[in-house]
Amino acid sequence: MLDDADRRVLRQWQADPSLAPAELAERARVSPGQLTRRQAKLREAGVVKGVQAVIDWGALGYAVEVSLRVTLDKTQSRAFDEFIVAARAVPEVIEIQTFLGRVDVRLSVIARDMAHYQHLYRSRILTLPHIADIEALMHVARIKSDEALPL
Known part of the structure; x- marks a missing residue:
């Protein structure tokens, strides 16, 4: 190719x-x-999807990043779809990943500080539909972040 x-x-x-x-x-x-x-x-061919600016959100005052591992209530037939739609509407959710296994979804959430994160968590995250369990992992350091492929 x-x-x-x-x-x-x-x-x-x-x-x-x-x-x-x-x-x-x-x-x-x-x-x-x-x-x-x-x-x-x-x-x-879809090999290149686009060229974008990569913005350092830390330089814009976002000092907190949290990874949330979410298990959904799968007794609801539309749990995944409804959760994803609602999570996409939260501007501070910068990444959504889905998984097979005990954890269904991982959200990366950014906040200006812990008070802002606490407000987001209570008012926007915990109100997302169909959450059965949630685990928060506080981001400490990014060791490697590279989307470049070894060509």
Whole structure:
């Protein structure tokens, strides 16, 4: 599916998405025209879903991150769907993951401080539908956070 030139483009693009097209083409060792065609092909194939700005929410005053492991009441047929819809509506929920096993859903929640987190937890999280059990894990340090693929 991908040839060596595609891999070079992807490697350089994910290393620095802000590169100007001419610089990206040079680093990937393709012509600017080839770069444009390859980028279009990678987008159309769904390999590249988009290019986005990654914002350091800590720099914006969010000092607390909590990972919530949620077990849902699976006696309700629409528990997953209704929980996910409601959780998506909470702006401070920055990630939602679903699992097979004892834990059904994991939410990553950010807050400005512990008082803000406590308010969010009581007013927005505990009111989410179909929660049977919830466990909070306080984030201490991010050791590795990398979405770059080894191309």
